[in-house]
Structures are given as C-alpha cells and as structure tokens.
Amino acid sequence: MNQINLLWAYPDIFNLHGDRGNILALMRVSSLMGITLKIERVENFSDDIDFENTDIIYVPPSETLSALRCAEVLLKRRSHFEEYINRGGLIFVVGTSMAVFAVSTLRRDGSVYEGLGLADVTLKELRSAYTNDEVFITDKFGDHMELVGCQIQMLKADVKKGQQLGRKLYGYGNCKGEYEGVCLNGFIQTNLLGPALVKNPWFAEGILKTAAARKGIVFERNRHEDYTLERKSNERIKSFIRLKQKGPDATRLDNEE
Amino acid sequence: MRFFAVMLIAKSVRALIRLIDKQRGTDFPGRIALKLYPNFNLNFKNINHDKGIIVTGSNGKSTVTNMLYHSIKECGCTAAANLAGSNMINGAVSMFIENCTIFGKLKTDYYIIEADERSFPLIYKAFPAKNILITNIMQDQVHRNGEPDFIYQILKKTINKNMRVFVNNDEPRSASFAEYAGEAVYFGADKFAEAFYKNGFTDVTLPCPICSSKIEFEFLNLSNTGRFKCSGCGFASESLSKDFVIAASDTDFENGNCTVKGTSCVIPYNMPSMVYNLSAVLAVCDSLGLNIEKAAEGMKNFINVAGRAETIKYKDKTIKYIRMKQENPETLQDALNAAALDKTPKIIALGLCTLKERRPEWQPHYTNTYYAYESDFKPLLNSGAEKIICFSEYVCYDIVNRLKYEGVDQDKLEIIDSDKAEDVFAAIDKCVCRNVYIITLMSKMNEFKKYIYKNKAKKVKNEPNKSFMGLSRYL
Numbered sequence: 173m174n175q176i177n178l179l180w181a182y183p184d185i186f187n188l189h190g191d192r193g194n195i196l197a198l199m200r201v202s203s204l205m206g207i208t209l210k211i212e213r214v215e216n217f218s219d220d221i222d223f224e225n226t227d228i229i230y231v232p233p234s235e236t237l238s239a240l241r242c243a244e245v246l247l248k249r250r251s252h253f254e255e256y257i258n259r260g261g262l263i264f265v266v267g268t269s270m271a272v273f274a275v276s277t278l279r280r281d282g283s284v285y286e287g288l289g290l291a292d293v294t295l296k297e298l299r300s301a302y303t304n305d306e307v308f309i310t311d312k313f314g315d316h317m318e319l320v321g322c323q324i325q326m327l328k329a330d331v332k333k334g335q336q337l338g339r340k341l342y343g344y345g346n347c348k349g350e351y352e353g354v355c356l357n358g359f360i361q362t363n364l365l366g367p368a369l370v371k372n373p374w375f376a377e378g379i380l381k382t383a384a385a386r387k388g389i390v391f392e393r394n395r396h397e398d399y400t401l402e403r404k405s406n407e408r409i410k411s412f413i414r415l416k417q418k419g420p421d422a423t424r425l426d427n428e429e
Numbered sequence: 430m431r432f433f434a435v436m437l438i439a440k441s442v443r444a445l446i447r448l449i450d451k452q453r454g455t456d457f458p459g460r461i462a463l464k465l466y467p468n469f470n471l472n473f474k475n476i477n478h479d480k481g482i483i484v485t486g487s488n489g490k491s492t493v494t495n496m497l498y499h500s501i502k503e504c505g506c507t508a509a510a511n512l513a514g515s516n517m518i519n520g521a522v523s524m525f526i527e528n529c530t531i532f533g534k535l536k537t538d539y540y541i542i543e544a545d546e547r548s549f550p551l552i553y554k555a556f557p558a559k560n561i562l563i564t565n566i567m568q569d570q571v572h573r574n575g576e577p578d579f580i581y582q583i584l585k586k587t588i589n590k591n592m593r594v595f596v597n598n599d600e601p602r603s604a605s606f607a608e609y610a611g612e613a614v615y616f617g618a619d620k621f622a623e624a625f626y627k628n629g630f631t632d633v634t635l636p637c638p639i640c641s642s643k644i645e646f647e648f649l650n651l652s653n654t655g656r657f658k659c660s661g662c663g664f665a666s667e668s669l670s671k672d673f674v675i676a677a678s679d680t681d682f683e684n685g686n687c688t689v690k691g692t693s694c695v696i697p698y699n700m701p702s703m704v705y706n707l708s709a710v711l712a713v714c715d716s717l718g719l720n721i722e723k724a725a726e727g728m729k730n731f732i733n734v735a736g737r738a739e740t741i742k743y744k745d746k747t748i749k750y751i752r753m754k755q756e757n758p759e760t761l762q763d764a765l766n767a768a769a770l771d772k773t774p775k776i777i778a779l780g781l782c783t784l785k786e787r788r789p790e791w792q793p794h795y796t797n798t799y800y801a802y803e804s805d806f807k808p809l810l811n812s813g814a815e816k817i818i819c820f821s822e823y824v825c826y827d828i829v830n831r832l833k834y835e836g837v838d839q840d841k842l843e844i845i846d847s848d849k850a851e852d853v854f855a856a857i858d859k860c861v862c863r864n865v866y867i868i869t870l871m872s873k874m875n876e877f878k879k880y881i882y883k884n885k886a887k888k889v890k891n892e893p894n895k896s897f898m899g900l901s902r903y904l
Contacts, residue, residue, distance in 0.1 A: 185635075185641055187635055187636070188568070190802025190803045192633050193834070195631055216661060236578065242641070300574075301572065305795045322796060
C-alpha cells in the first residue's frame with residue numbers, strides 16, 4: 173500500500189506564517205502522486221509521538237521562544253528522534269523551528285539554549301526580523317528544482333558545508349551567504365515561506381518522494397499536473413525581484429545580527 | 430526659557446503646516462521640538478497622568494483612540510488625542526504641543542495617546558499614563574516584527590505595577606498582561622450568535638503566552654479572539670460575572686446593538702470587531718468615573734477615522750470598502766467575516782498587495798501573501814459571492830491559488846494582473862451584480878477612490894448605524 177504517515181508537530185503552537193498551507197499542499201500533491209497520505213496531529217510538547225508509525229515529521233515555523241521551550245522538553249527524547257531518522261524517518265522543518273533541532277541558539281540577550289543537535293547547525297538571533305523574497309535552486313530531489321517564496325528570518329544559521337539544501341539566487345538564505353536550508357540524511361529544513369509547498373508543489377513532490385524512497389515504497393504518478401498557476405505566480409514574483417534589482421533595494425541584505 | 434522658545438517654534442511650524450494642509454502637522458512639530466530640546470516633554474505642566482490613557486496593540490488602536498476621545502467629549506469633558514494616527518513619540522509630543530498653551534500647560538482634562546507597539550516604551554517613559562489599554566497582540570507587520578512574541582516582550586518589559594491595564598479578556602496575549610500590572614480591567618464580549626469554531630483538521634490556534642502550550646477556544650467571536658483556555662497551565666478568559674470584567678452581551682447584529690454593564694449600546698458600524706472596541710472604551714470610561722450611559726449614547730453619532738470602512742455609490746453599483754492591513758491575517762479575516770454577514774448576491778474584489786504598495790519607504794519590498802492561509806474564506810464563499818475578482822500586479826495568481834485550495838469554482842474567479850484602478854474597475858463595470866465589496870489595503874483603496882470620484886461617484890454619508898449588511902438590505 174502506497175501510504176505515507178505524516179505527523180504534524182504542534183500545529184497550534186508552531187502556527188506562524190500560514191504554514192498550515194503546507195499540509196494542504198501535501199494533501200493535494202500526494203493525491204496527484206497516487207500516495208495515500210495519513211496525517212496525525214500531535215498537540216503539546218509532552219505528548220507521545222508514535223515514531224514507529226511515522227514516515228514524515230512536519231515541523232512548521234514557530235516563535236523563537238516556543239521553539240526553545242519545545243527543545244527543552246524534547247531533549248529528554250533525543251535518542252528517539254535519532255533512532256527514527258536512522259530507521260528511515262524524515263523530518264521536514266520550516267523556518268525558526270530549526271531551533272528545536274540545532275546544536276544551540278544564541279539569543280539577543282546573550283543567553284544560549286541547547287537544541288536536539290540533530291543537525292550540525294548553530295543559530296544566532298537577529299536584532300530584528302529580516303524579510304525579503306527568496307529564490308533558490310536545489311538538486312537534492314533528483315531534478316534540478318527552482319523554489320520561490322519569501323523569508324521572515326529571525327535567526328541566522330551557520331550550516332556546515334555540504335549540509336545545505338540549496339544554492340541561493342536571491343534573498344538572505346541561511347546567513348546572507350550563498351546557501352539556503354539544511355539537507356542531511358533524513359533531515360530537511362528550509363527558510364522558505366509562502367507557504368513553500370503551496371507555491372512550489374514540486375518541492376512537496378520531492379519531500380514525498382524522499383519519504384517514500386526511505387520507506388521503500390514504489391509508486392506511480394496518478395496523473396500529470398503541470399502546476400501552471402504556481403509557475404505563473406513564481407514568474408510574476410521573479411519579475412518583481414528583477415524590478416527590485418534595478419532599484420535601490422536590489423540586494424539590501426544589511427539587516428545584520 | 431529654552432522650553433518656551435522651542436514651544437514657540439514648534440507651534441509656529443505646526444501653524445504653517447496647517448495653513449498648507451489641515452490634515453498634516455501631526456508629527457513634524459514634535460520632531461522639531463525633540464531635536465532642538467531632547468528633554469522637551471519633561472517641561473509640560475498641568476498633566477495629570479491618572480487621567481492619561483495610552484492605547485496600544487496590533488489592531489484597533491486608532492479606532493479605539495477615536496472612540497475614547499469621542500466618548501470623553503460626550504461625557505462633557507475635554508481630551509487631547511493623536512487622532513490622526515501619528516503614533517510614535519513625535520506624534521505624541523506634537524499632540525501635546527497642539528493642546529498646550531505656549532507655556533506648556535495642558536488645556537484638557539484627559540489625554541489619550543495611540544502608541545505604536547514598538548514606540549510604547551519610549552512614549553510611556555515620556556508620558557507615564559496610569560491607564561494602558563492593550564487591544565490585542567496579533568501577527569502584524571511581520572516584515573518589522575517577525576513574530577508576535579517580539580512585540581509581546583517589548584510591552585512586557587514596560588508594563589509595571591503602577592499601571593492600570595485594560596486587557597482583552599478574549600485574546601490570550603493581551604489578557605496575560607494583567608499579571609504584570611497593579612490593576613487590571615478586562616473588556617470583551619459574550620458569545621455572538623455569529624461565533625465560530627476552530628475545530629477543522631487544518632485549523633490552528635496559537636501558543637499560550639505564559640507556557641507555550643496549545644490555546645483552546647470554546648468559541649471565537651473574531652479571529653483568535655474568543656473564550657479561551659490554555660491546555661497546559663490553565664490560563665483562561667476570566668468569568669464574565671467578575672466585577673473587573675466589562676463585557677458586551679446580547680450582541681445583536683441584526684439590530685446593531687448590544688448591552689454593556691446594563692447599558693444598551695449601539696454598535697458603531699455594526700461590525701464584530703467594534704463590539705470589542707466598544708467594550709474597551711466603556712471599560713475605560715467606567716474606571717475613570719465617567720458616565721457610561723452618556724458614553725454609550727454618544728456612540729450613535731460616532732464617525733470613525735476615515736478609510737476603515739466606507740460605502741461609495743459608483744455608477745449603478747454600491748462599492749463597500751473594508752480595510753485590511755498588510756500581512757495581518759486578523760484584519761483580513763475580519764474583512765471577510767464582515768462581508769460574509771451580507772447574505773445577498775455580491776461581487777468581491779480582493780487585492781492582496783506587495784509591501785511596496787503599503788510602505789514604499791520600508792525596504793526591501795516583498796511579495797508575502799502567507800496571511801491568506803491563516804484566514805478562512807468559507808463563510809464569505811458561502812454567503813452569496815457571485816464572483817471574485819483577484820487583482821494584483823504581482824500576487825494575483827497567489828490569491829487564485831489560495832481560493833483554489835478553498836475549493837472555489839474556477840468560473841467564479843477573474844484574474845486581473847494589475848493594480849491599476851482602470852483595470853480593476855473595468856472588471857467591476859462588467860458585472861451585473863451591483864453589490865460590490867472591495868477588500869484591499871487602505872493605500873490601494875485611496876488610489877481607487879481618486880479614480881471613482883473622477884467617474885462621478887458619490888460617497889454615501891458615513892452613517893454609523895447603517896451597517897454593511899443593513900445597507901444591502903435597504904438598497
């Protein structure tokens with residue numbers, strides 16, 4: 173049976189930036205791919221997680237404080253997450269919730285918080301939010317893929333070389349450098365919002381394909397969908413970016429920590 | 430002497446600006462004064478901070494400030510207020526310059542300052558009012574704030590035991606500030622007949638501001654505003670029977686009225702969010718010893734600051750505008766809900782915009798439309814929307830995509846990849862239905878108004894008791 177089991181982590185607490193839209197996109201895209209997607213919600217940090225019957229853990233963006241409180245609770249179950257990934261599970265994280273899984277987060281007031289350390293990433297809180305459109309490319313899902321969306325960045329991420337999700341074409345990315353996101357064995361993180369999977373359904377396909385492959389599922393696409401609307405949307409946004417690049421705010425990436 | 434000289438300059442600057450445009454001069458005199466004399470604000474006289482009110486929060490600040498000002502006047506007192514929305518320190522100082530004598534003596538009984546959330550600490554430091562009203566703390570201006578907790582922490586650091594706070598009993602972040610103040614009065618509302626629930630599989634609420642557990646709502650009167658309880662620490666809305674809770678009850682949108690503290694009140698503009706604004710205003714009046722019956726009576730002739738909700742006759746159509754704020758899901762939801770109250774056939778022109786259209790000076794501009802995924806379009810779509818015109822030069826396809834996820838029939842959608850009034854109104858002109866709602870930014874609507882007034886449009890008199898749904902009934 174082509175079934176993927178997705179666990180939607182703390183949807184009410186990790187509730188920022190309309191990223192419940194990513195769940196809607198995964199539902200739609202899985203249907204197009206002929207995959208049965210079973211979604212379960214886990215509500216509070218102390219609630220049990222059924223790692224055994226989960227193929228994807230989706231962690232939407234949260235306020236920094238909530239992510240740090242979450243990490244504090246989940247640290248006691250760090251080994252469960254490690255075992256889950258080693259067994260073939262996938263964790264997909266968006267935005268600031270990276271603080272749960274990073275090695276550490278340095279806050280503006282100088283305090284340092286420990287994360288699960290599932291990714292070799294350290295985070296530093298920015299003085300204020302950095303916002304902009306973002307475009308990046310990735311080849312982590314087989315095909316060369318361009319992704320378009322926006323960023324509302326509260327944390328600067330130092331990601332080890334070779335562990336990035338993609339190469340940034342426009343925007344802030346992880347830390348003003350040339351890379352975006354994190355992609356390790358079984359762990360994918362992006363700063364892209366929009367919601368990212370709504371605006372880039374091919375990204376949702378990539379996530380589902382990766383999870384399916386890790387689970388050993390072979391599936392055939394039900395029907396062809398060319399995502400015309402999404403492609404038109406992204407072209408419009410890229411034209412807006414081109415307009416900006418001609419103007420004074422072309423590459424204003426000066427909102428330093 | 431220095432104060433007197435600077436006051437003279439600031440008042441002269443204000444007078445000059447007002448000679449050119451009566452709507453201006455709400456910020457610049459304060460800026461000049463503080464530039465010339467940084468401690469300028471310390472020299473005002475006759476200010477009784479016990480009769481000072483600072484209004485802050487994400488949504489509703491300007492409206493509540495205007496309503497409060499109106500109510501105080503209706504009660505026979507005088508007030509100074511920054512009604513024009515210049516809500517940073519320069520605006521507050523300008524307000525005092527306007528309302529003080531040349532020697533710096535405040536001429537009014539009360540003062541009301543609308544304070545931008547980020548400016549609240551600075552404004553409070555300059556004018557330590559006893560009374561602080563926090564309307565709500567929502568996702569707002571994410572390009573500046575990123576997340577609501579950013580603003581929450583700014584306010585939390587300033588709220589202290591010398592204050593009396595007026596907090597929203599139905600909005601968790603606002604309500605939680607009661608803990609940090611010396612005295613708290615809660616405003617709110619009992620369950621509306623039109624209340625809704627967040628119990629769909631993909632519905633989300635918010636984290637508890639105290640412990641970050643899930644907040645559960647028994648019902649919602651507005652987006653993220655309703656009777657709540659934290660599933661972790663038990664933090665919850667106060668019981669309406671408590672004497673420090675002043676809540677609207679028996680809210681009746683059919684007739685446009687509700688009851689607050691036994692007083693029957695007209696709901697200005699008959700919109701759900703106005704019930705909360707009304708209870709907030711009456712809670713302040715009650716605490717200040719003003720006659721709330723007079724204040725409530727005064728709401729019958731309250732006219733809000735221009736642009737929040739307007740009705741304009743245009744050719745054979747009635748255009749009803751409801752404001753939404755950039756990147757602010759709650760104001761979009763409130764606009765959708767207000768339009769949904771009208772069950773008659775209607776056209777919706779929905780224009781989400783880029784940041785550039787809202788604030789050209791805030792850079793870099795971007796195309797964020799996430800807030801549409803935090804809003805529920807179903808009530809509007811089920812209320813007789815015949816057609817939805819999705820307009821925007823850069824994000825029109827994102828609007829269509831959002832509606833597609835809501836299951837809207839593609840035949841009902843029209844895509845206009847332009848923000849220009851002539852393009853949007855060409856689409857509106859083609860519609861047979863004469864009942865048209867425009868939901869977009871105020872700055873965009875101001876552009877549209879220039880176009881429609883050129884086309885012999887007629888503004889319907891801004892009558893507070895003629896609600897949008899009431900209006901559609903008698904047209």
